[in-house]
Every structure is written in structure tokens, then in C-alpha cells.
Amino acid sequence: MATQAPAREGSEAAPGSPAVRLKGIRRTYGDVVAIAGLDLDIAEGEFFTLLGPSGSGKTTTLRVIAGFERPDAGSVELAGVDVTHAAPSERDVNTVFQDYALFPHMTVQENVEYGLRVKGVGRRERRMKANEVLERVRLPQVGARRPVQLSGGQRQRVALARAIVNRPTVLLLDEPLGALDLKLRQEMQVFLKALQQDLGITFVYVTHDQEEALTMSDRMAVFNEGRIEQVGSPADVYEHPETEFVAGFVGVSNVLERGGRRFTIRPEKIHMIEGIGGDGETGVIRDVVYVGMVTRYIVDLHSGGELVVVRQNLETSSREVLEAKGKRVRLEWRPEHTYEIDKEENR
Amino acid sequence: MLGPPLLAFAIVYLASLVALFISSFWAVDPFTTEIVRHWNLDNYRTIFQSSAYRTIALRTIGIAAAVTLTDAVLAFPFAYFMARIARPRSRAVLFVLVLLPLWSSYLVRVYIWRLILNENGVLNWTLRKLGLPAAHLAYSNWAVWLTFSYVWLPFMILPVYGALERIPESLVEASRDLGAKSFQTFRRVVLPLALPGVVAGSIFTFALTLGDYVTPMLAGGSSSQFIGNVVYGSVGIANNVPFAAAFAAIPLAVMAVYLLIARRMGAFEAM
Numbered sequence: 001m002a003t004q005a006p007a008r009e010g011s012e013a014a015p016g017s018p019a020v021r022l023k024g025i026r027r028t029y030g031d032v033v034a035i036a037g038l039d040l041d042i043a044e045g046e047f048f049t050l051l052g053p054s055g056s057g058k059t060t061t062l063r064v065i066a067g068f069e070r071p072d073a074g075s076v077e078l079a080g081v082d083v084t085h086a087a088p089s090e091r092d093v094n095t096v097f098q099d100y101a102l103f104p105h106m107t108v109q110e111n112v113e114y115g116l117r118v119k120g121v122g123r124r125e126r127r128m129k130a131n132e133v134l135e136r137v138r139l140p141q142v143g144a145r146r147p148v149q150l151s152g153g154q155r156q157r158v159a160l161a162r163a164i165v166n167r168p169t170v171l172l173l174d175e176p177l178g179a180l181d182l183k184l185r186q187e188m189q190v191f192l193k194a195l196q197q198d199l200g201i202t203f204v205y206v207t208h209d210q211e212e213a214l215t216m217s218d219r220m221a222v223f224n225e226g227r228i229e230q231v232g233s234p235a236d237v238y239e240h241p242e243t244e245f246v247a248g249f250v251g252v253s254n255v256l257e258r259g260g261r262r263f264t265i266r267p268e269k270i271h272m273i274e275g276i277g278g279d280g281e282t283g284v285i286r287d288v289v290y291v292g293m294v295t296r297y298i299v300d301l302h303s304g305g306e307l308v309v310v311r312q313n314l315e316t317s318s319r320e321v322l323e324a325k326g327k328r329v330r331l332e333w334r335p336e337h338t339y340e341i342d343k344e345e346n347r
Numbered sequence: 348m349l350g351p352p353l354l355a356f357a358i359v360y361l362a363s364l365v366a367l368f369i370s371s372f373w374a375v376d377p378f379t380t381e382i383v384r385h386w387n388l389d390n391y392r393t394i395f396q397s398s399a400y401r402t403i404a405l406r407t408i409g410i411a412a413a414v415t416l417t418d419a420v421l422a423f424p425f426a427y428f429m430a431r432i433a434r435p436r437s438r439a440v441l442f443v444l445v446l447l448p449l450w451s452s453y454l455v456r457v458y459i460w461r462l463i464l465n466e467n468g469v470l471n472w473t474l475r476k477l478g479l480p481a482a483h484l485a486y487s488n489w490a491v492w493l494t495f496s497y498v499w500l501p502f503m504i505l506p507v508y509g510a511l512e513r514i515p516e517s518l519v520e521a522s523r524d525l526g527a528k529s530f531q532t533f534r535r536v537v538l539p540l541a542l543p544g545v546v547a548g549s550i551f552t553f554a555l556t557l558g559d560y561v562t563p564m565l566a567g568g569s570s571s572q573f574i575g576n577v578v579y580g581s582v583g584i585a586n587n588v589p590f591a592a593a594f595a596a597i598p599l600a601v602m603a604v605y606l607l608i609a610r611r612m613g614a615f616e617a618m
Contacts, residue, residue: 102521103521
């Protein structure tokens, strides 16, 4: 398939302005604060993920960008244009809904053509463009069917086709893979990432799945209780978590308090040596959890606290690893793998 | 599981309809007024050949259609407001308002409209106060149409409300997201998805009007006879049950055709 530069009709972008800019966004429902003051820039052509647990404000943020929610305070800019008070139909963004929201009374073809149809695009052009995107999402044969006649995975791709056929500047995806089984989800992750690179459209992707966020994103924002805890590349967020929440939510992390300061260290970065003597922390293996590819050890430290250590089962059998319980061990890690968290500037 | 109830339904309901249908092909001896059981089509012939009976049948069907259309037009915005705009509390109040008339006697509601439409009724009193000419609506087809439209309105509002309420908000959002203006969203998403509710409601309003004889009698008088009034007269006064059965078969046939059309339109898929 030939890669063509995406046509961006209607977006009179000031060059250099971000695809999405949120400034001081606040949104409350009665006493509940969904978004408590949020600033965010998403660059053009970026795969940007909003990651967080449910109720952290990530979906509300997406809905503010789409225009379904009006912020109580703050402004929304798309490609440098203030759209805070624009209706969803006036914004050059499209959404892939969590429940897909396909129109049940229309065929797949009619669903995909809907956006073009309400904009007055002629029948032939509509048909051509719809066929093209249906092919792109690998569903060339289902145009005449109704959404109810499709599988979950197919519906998901129709929802995607219906959105990208309009060539929006920004595509918003609200947990689009949440309803799919693991294998299909992993396939779709790869597919979505490739599609995004192919189309060059900015993707804003909402998920609560940290693995999904880490695999797909160019950059990500970690949400907690209506605030962004950290923005950065997946490697950045994973390796340099700035807060305890980020450390705990993105991957498994250990928090260790020494001398009044708190540090995180990833379980796979810890080197565990049997016996004592030498530098590093010492402790006793309290528990062993065998999980096939790896084994998790929970070690009680002599100087207080506990650490989780993960080791690949390269040459050890399940029987051997389980026998490690109760043994005294020494834990070592490279100093650059620990990060101090909850410093003044992060709070 | 469905067997026994279905059997009971067949015996009690369908059997009586079949009996009705069969007796419509019988006759009555004009001297003895006994039913004569020899098969003939005389009753149907009378109905189709007499212009008086034809007028009555057409009036019945015509007013039933007009009432259905009126109720659909009145009910839709009301149901839309209830289902998609009103807050839970005002929705509950509106529900009570819709159902309230159903708690009073049907006769009372018909008589109320007679009081409103009378020569010296509420309507003309108001018109006079406003300096407008009096309306002569009492005992006319207009009165029958108005009364029916009022009496059956809740039967249209409730199914339309149900259909509108079931439309997921995300579909409306998807439509707006894809660039549709409010009117386009209404015409292309909300209306088609609510249509089964309108058709379901129309089955009520149409069938209830088709089979009624009290409102035409009380609000319309002798010039606004319905099929039901002829049936009533044929049984109660002329004692001609076969003829009454034949005339009663007409609304049944009309309803059967109507239901077939409704099914074609997908009205039962959403039920």
C-alpha cells in the first residue's frame, strides 16, 4: 500500500503549534473533581497515551478534547486554534468510542460513510473513500452487513474506519481495545501503532493498561485523581518514575525508605546473591512466587522494609526456586537504577 | 414451556375470533330472527354495496388514521423531552401527568370533552371572551377526532418514550463527533431508532380507535357512527349477530394489514 501524506483540510495550523494544547482545564461534577487543573501539549503526529486508573480523569480529558464536555475553566486548542467553545461537529477530531457506538440501523458501509455524508460529500467519492479505509482496516468484505452481524474485533475496526475516513487532525481513542481478548488486543496494538505511523495522524489514546501504554506510545501522561503525575516517553516514565503513584502504577516497583528519603527500584534491576557479606542490603526470602517465565521473590530486609525481586528462570527449575524460601540473601543494584521520588517539585 | 399458555390463548382468544368469523357467513331468518346456518356472502355483500356502510367503514378507518397521526405528532416532542432532556425528578412528574388521565374513568374523559366542545362549553366561552366567532365542533367528526386523540395519547407517549430512552447517548455523541449538526443527528440517528416506538404506539392508537363505539356515540352522535356502533346496533337492536360479525371482521382485516406493514418496517425488532 502506498503511503500518502495525510490531507489536512480545514486545519489552518499555525506552524509549530501543538496538535492539542490544554491550558488550566478544570472539570467538576457537583462535588466530584474529575479534572483538577491540567496543562498538556500533544505534538503533531504523536501517539500520545493518557494512562491512569478508572476515575483518574483521563476519559474526561479525552471528552473535553472531543467537545462532549465543556471545561469549567481553562482552554482547549487544536492546532493553535482555540476551540473551547466549539461544538464537537466543528472540531477536526474524531473519536473511537469504548463501546464503538456504531449506528445499529445502518450497514457497515453507511456507518463508515456517515461523516462524509453529513458533510455533503457525493455518493461516489463517499463509496470510494469508505472502501479504501475498510480495506485499510482489513475488512473489505463486510460493507453490506449490519454491526450486529460482526464480531467484537470487527466492530472495533469498523469504528476505527468510521473515524479515520474523515482524516481528522487528531484521532481520539477511548479504551478501544478494552473489550477484546488478550491475543486480539496484542494484535490490534501492533496494528494501531502501524496505522498511526502510516497515516501520520496524532493519536490520543486512553487506557488503564500500563503495558499497552508502554508498548504503543511515543509519549504518555500518567493520571491520578484528576491530575497528571508525570509526562514522558515510556522509557522515561518506566525508568524514572517521579512519584510513588507512577512507580506503582506503571510496572511493579519497590519503594524503599532510607535516611528519610524515598527511592524506587524496579524488581528486575535487583541482583540477588545467596549468602551474606559484601555491600548492599541483606535479608531473608519470605515468599517465592513461580510465574512460569520468571520467579518473584519477596525479601524482608534486615534494615527494614521489603523488596520484590524478579528473576528469569534461565537455568532453574520450579522445584529449585521454591526451595529458596527462607534463605538469607544479599541484594545489589546499580546506583543509577534507583530514583528518589516525591521530591518537593513533584508534589 | 410455552405450550400451556399458548393453548389457553388459542382456545379463549383465537377460538372466539374464529367463531366470529364463521358466524359472519351465516344469516338471520327475518321472521323468526333465528340464526340460519347456511353459508353465504350476503353480509359482506351488503356492507360493500351499501354506501351508508361503506361511509361508516371509511370514516372509522380515516379517523383512526388521523388520530394516530395526531398522537404521533403530539407525543414525539413530549416523549423526547421526557427521555432525553428532563432531569430525573421532572421526568417522574411528567410520567405521573401522562398516566393521570388513565386513572379516571374513560367515560368521564369523554364527557369532559363534550363539556369543552358544547355550543355553550368551555371552548366557545373562551372564544367569545376573546371576541372570536364560536366553533361548532360538538357532535361532529371533529369532536370524535379530538376526543380520541386526547384519550389515546398516553398509549403513544409511553412506547415512543421507551424507544427514545433506549438510544445510547454514545450514538448521539458519535454523530456529533462525525460532524453532524443537531438536526442531522436527529433525522439520521434519533428518529430512525425511535421509529419502532412510534409504530408500536400507532398500533395501540389505531386499534383502540378502530374498535371503539363509546366516543363516537357520546361525542359524535348519529352523524358520526363508527363500525362499532353498527355492530352494537346489529346485536342489541336488530339481533343480527351474523351481520355484526361480518362488519366486525373489517377492523380485524385492516389491523392485520397494518401489522404486516409495521413488521415490514421493523417495528417489532426493537420490542
